[in-house]
Structure formats: structure tokens, C-alpha cells
Amino acid sequence: MHLIQIPYLKKLWHDQRYVLLILVLSGALFEYLYAWVFFRSPMSGFIEGYFKFLPAEITSIIGVKAGTAFYQTQMLAFGYAHPLILITLSFLPISMPARYISGEIESRNFDIFFSRSIHRAIVPTHLFLFIMVSTALQALALVSGTWVTHLQFSIDLNIWDYVQVALAAFFFYLSLTSFALTIAAFQNERGKALSKIIGIVIFFYFYDTITRLNQSLKGFLTFSYFRLYQPSDIILHKTSNFQGILICLLLIILFLTIAILRFNRRDL
């Protein structure tokens, strides 16, 4: 049995190369433009003023307090948790398991593929590998975007903090990948798999937002999935990055194992 199927990885690359390129470039470009707009553009003063008038609930969600010494650091950190960045980082972890597991069951692509000497575990493990490399590239692109602003606009920052955020993003989105693989392994249709994964992620996102907004629900924040990826907390050293990564690793092991076992045994 061949544990690594290079042709399968090559096909994934063949299918996803343009999407991945767009995601990587847009991530880097976003962080670059973001820093420029907020700190070096003619609008930067206006934006900081605007942030001063935002309600405390909103500023607590995005983790930015204008007029403080931490404003710049917090703002840059928010650039790593901006909804656009969350969407680009979660694009492949959500879409690929739905397409390459549930979608190929639905379309009967596997009737030819799995009549070859290919172990069933190849599909979930190789999807995971591919998304792992893609997420690493995306995380690297985000840090690169920030690094370029540091060099070009002399924005004062500790790049190591942002490497730590990128690392947290990497493990967080890998845990999301393994979770999506598990859901896809239980579904026969791409559309159903996609809607279930997206639905659950949106639920987690709003769970996190609501528990942050409502003081009486603060206790429930402990169980928030998105708590595992809080860039501003990492940069301001409010939380241990190691702990979050460890939880993500455990989730990865758990869900990837379930996905492999389920896919190995299920009817295709």
C-alpha cells in the first residue's frame, strides 16, 4: 500500500491552484493595505477618531480601543481576525471536504477511483495534507503583508507576535478542516455537507460574538470555539498561544480519526 499518493495531491493542486493563488495574494495584500489605510493614509486620523466614538460593546468585540497606547497593535491584530480574512482562511477548509468527499460520493466519481488499489484513507488524509500546506501558505502571506508594511512604512511592531498569530491561525483552521472532513464523511451530497459545515461555523461565530457582547453570558465564552483564535489576545499576551494550539491539536486528532474511520467504512 502506498501511504502517499503524489498523483492525487497533484490533481488537487491542478484543481485548486488558481483559487489558492488568489487566496494567498489577497491575504498578503489585505494586511498590507489594511496597515496603510489605518496608519499611513490621509484617512488614518479620521478612522482613529471614528473608533473613539464606537460603543464599548463593539470595540470589545473587535478588541480595539482608540486613543490608547495599544491602538496600533490592537488594530493590526484585528486585521488577522477581520471577517474577510476569516472567510479567505476558511474557504478551502470548508469547500474542499464538501467537494472531494460528499461531492464525489454524490457524482459517483469514486466508482472508478476506488476500484483501483487505493486505500480509502488516502482521500481524507491527503485532503488534510493539501489544506495544511495551503493554510500554511496563507498564514505566511498574512505575516508577509504585515512585514512589508513594517519595512515600507516603518510601522513599529514585533513581527514575532504576528508569527505567533499566524501559527494560531494555522492550527485553528486545521482543526476546522478536520471538523469539516468529519461532516463531509457523513454526507452523501455536496450541498448538504456545505450547508451543514457553514451553518455550524456561523453558529460558532455568533455564539462567540453574543457571549462577548452580553456581560451576563460571559461565562459561556469559555466554550466558544472562536476563543481558540483571538489575535489581539495573543499579541497583547493576554492568553497563552500554546494552550490554544494544544486544544486545536487535540481537536485535529479527534476529528481526523473520526473522518478516516467513517470514510473507510461507509457506502460510497
Next chain:
Amino acid sequence: MSQSVIEIDSLTKYYKQQKGIENLNLSIYPGEVFGFLGPNGAGKSTTIRLILNLISPTAGQVKIFGQEVRSNYYRIFRKIGNVPGEFRLYEDLTGRYFLDYMTAVSKTVSVLQEELITAFQLTAQDLKKKIKYYSHGMKQKIAIIQAMQGSPQLLIMDEPSEGLDPINKNVLYQYVRKFKMEGKTIFFSSHYLAEVEKICDRVGLVRTGTLIAEEKISELKNKMVRRMEITFAEPVDPRHLQMAGVKVSEHTRNHFVLLVSGDVNSLLKKITEFRIANLVFPEPTLEETFLTYYN
């Protein structure tokens, strides 16, 4: 008899309460072309998907080359080629990429790829196009080529001639015969009796999830009752047509409907004693064949 290539033992598959196939027992031997004949929805594709471990049985087991499929599929399938009945190719790949990809993932050598491409009249231009631009027939050819290109020991084909024109059907039959000559085994599912008669050595008849007969093609032909319609140019006494294996089903003075089983040579000799205005002797339908076995 030598060890069977496919050994199916009490194979049963239920989809919740619905029967897919029930208590199927079958042995297919090396160098044999086995026809698996049945109407749509009879359980042919379910059987093939069970053989290929794409679905799990409710009961029973399948052995290929002496090894149980459920736990050894990735070792066994190196020697197998498969043309599914219902499939979708990777639409965004070109024909050539797809064929090479299937070879690469199965770690085999495509010894027959170029020969098959030529035989099925696919051009280099065709193979450069993305599969989504192919016609149904071209997709079918690609599916057949990917199954045969590695010259596998066992070829499993589920209605492979669907969508092929008569010329390419003949190419398919030629390669099935060639594989047989080389001692390879072919499991050939179809709902066309004529096709199975033409290329198979033995046939299994399946209906509503149950195997109702397993015969050599020669025995099947002998047992089959076929309908012959003759219109003579002049009135003929029905007693002239009474002989073993012939039953006069209905008649007028010069028009006869006969039910014929077994060898037709003596009947043909007899009817040519009279002037024939018209003779119709169609291929028996699948239903007629099944009725033979039910009766």
C-alpha cells in the same frame, strides 16, 4: 475446476428495507467471460458495487483471487479494471490527463493505452479537450480505456456498450475476446441478451435482486423459447409444422406464429418446402428469456 477468480458467497444487500440483492452465490473462473444479465433495477450494479467494495454487504462475502475483498481491496484491485454503469469522470481534466492520472494512482503501467485510443478512434485533439466537452459516447470510451489500459487480470464491466455506436461496440467485443484469449477474466453486466450471447461463455440471470439461473450460453440458447412469424405465399396445413421443439401458437390459413426452442435447423428445412412471403424471427426479449426460466 481451478480456483475461482470471483467467489460470491450468500451475498445480500438491503438498502434500509429495500432489497438490493439477496443470497447471491456465484463463482467465476479464470479465462471466463461471465455475462450478468438482467433488466434495469434487477441488482446488477448493486452486485458489482459489492464486488468492488464500494458498498458493504448486509450479509455474505466476496472473495477475489482468493482474498476477502472488505479487508484486502487495496491489494487486490491492482489487478482489476472497472467500467461502472453509472459514473462521472473528472470533468475539468483533459482525456489524456485523466487516463494518465488513473494509471498513476493505481501504480500500474498503461501497456494498452495507445492501442486502445487508436482502436476506439480517439484523436490526439480529442484527448487534449476537457472531459466536460465530450459526448456521452466519448466519455464511455474513456471509461473503457481507463479500465483496460493496464491489461488487468480481471475486468468488471457494467453495461459498457451503453452509448457506443455499432463500430465501437465491435471494438469493445474484440478486446473482450482478446482478454479472454490471454486467460483474463471478464465480468460483463448487460441487459442486452444478444450482446451477452455474442461474447460470454456463461451467464447469470438476475431479476428483482435474485439470481434465477446460471447457465452456459449454449444451454441458455437451447432452453430459450423464441417467437417466429411466417407468412406463406399459399395456405399450409398446420400439421406440417408440428415437430419437436415447435409449438404453433396461433395461425390462419397462411400466417403462423410459432414458439421455437432448441435447434432451428430442422424447422428451417421444413418451412423452405413452401413458398415464404415473409419471415420474422426476432431476438428474444429479456422478458421472454426470463419467462422461459420462470416457466
